[in-house]
Amino acid sequence: MQLTNKQKQFLKSMAHSLRPVVLLGANGLTEGVLAEIEIALAHHELIKVKLPGDDREMRNAVIDAIVRETNAVKVQLIGKTVILYRPSDDKKIELPKK
Numbered sequence: 001m002q003l004t005n006k007q008k009q010f011l012k013s014m015a016h017s018l019r020p021v022v023l024l025g026a027n028g029l030t031e032g033v034l035a036e037i038e039i040a041l042a043h044h045e046l047i048k049v050k051l052p053g054d055d056r057e058m059r060n061a062v063i064d065a066i067v068r069e070t071n072a073v074k075v076q077l078i079g080k081t082v083i084l085y086r087p088s089d090d091k092k093i094e095l096p097k098k
Helices: 005-015 031-044 056-070
Strands: 046-050 073-078 081-085
Touching: 005 046, 005 073, 005 081, 031 046, 031 056, 056 073, 056 081
Parallel strands: none
Antiparallel strands: 046 081, 073 081
16 A cells, blocks of 8 residues: 555644554564554554664564554654554545545
């Protein structure tokens, strides 16, 4: 799924007031964490995930794995927090037209 710049800006503004729903711990990306992200995306559509560590390359690898496994879209990465979006069947968030 590709988002236009207008749609990304819309999602960023919606995510501004959100708190991270999932916090990755010292164990990193496990099956349980992926399951929790799946549940959060199915329920909220737009979530923040807080990543540990100072290694930027490792964080990017973890984000790529999350996006690949959950079929979500990375909206934005701010420091150690990533914003993810995946539309659900209920279509809770109405994106602006292209």
